[in-house]
Amino acid sequence: MTLSPAMPVDVVCAVIRRQDRILLAQRPPGKRLAGLWEFPGGKVDPGETPALALHRELMEELGCEVRILQAGPAFLHEYPWGCIRLFPFLCELTSESPEPQAHEHTELIWDFQKNLLRPDLAPADVPVVRWLTDLA
């Protein structure tokens, strides 16, 4: 993927909350930001709404279904290779959802919300965590 600062790439991510824990996913080897932790999600396809992209990505990546509780503001982040516009959604698993499985990530963890600002978090996700903290 070629990212351009003039044309940010739209990316959605799901902050999936279960009690006082949040699901984090570790990026696999061979990808940008390999080994860093992120919220599951991915790029919005042409013609797709961010919410539809979120449900599609979660089914592909984790095989799970969520209910969106709240949409956050979009956050722009410039990486050395280009710019992304990140749309975060606070979500919960639906009562019928299978347990999330790491189809594309190295590992999944349910971490306490207070631990999310870890040094190995994807840099674009720092303002997402601040948004989440301000909601509480």
Ligand SMILES: Nc1nc2c([nH]c(=O)n2[C@@H]2O[C@H](COP(=O)(O)OP(=O)(O)OP(=O)(O)O)[C@@H](O)[C@H]2O)c(=O)[nH]1
């Ligand atoms: N899904 C997701 N992507 C994120 C987050 N934070 C963040 O910087 N990103 C970046 O946004 C882009 C999302 O693309 P993607 O999920 O389709 O991942 P990908 O590795 O296939 O993308 P790539 O084409 O850059 O390699 C990646 O470059 C990823 O590093 C996040 O919390 N969730």
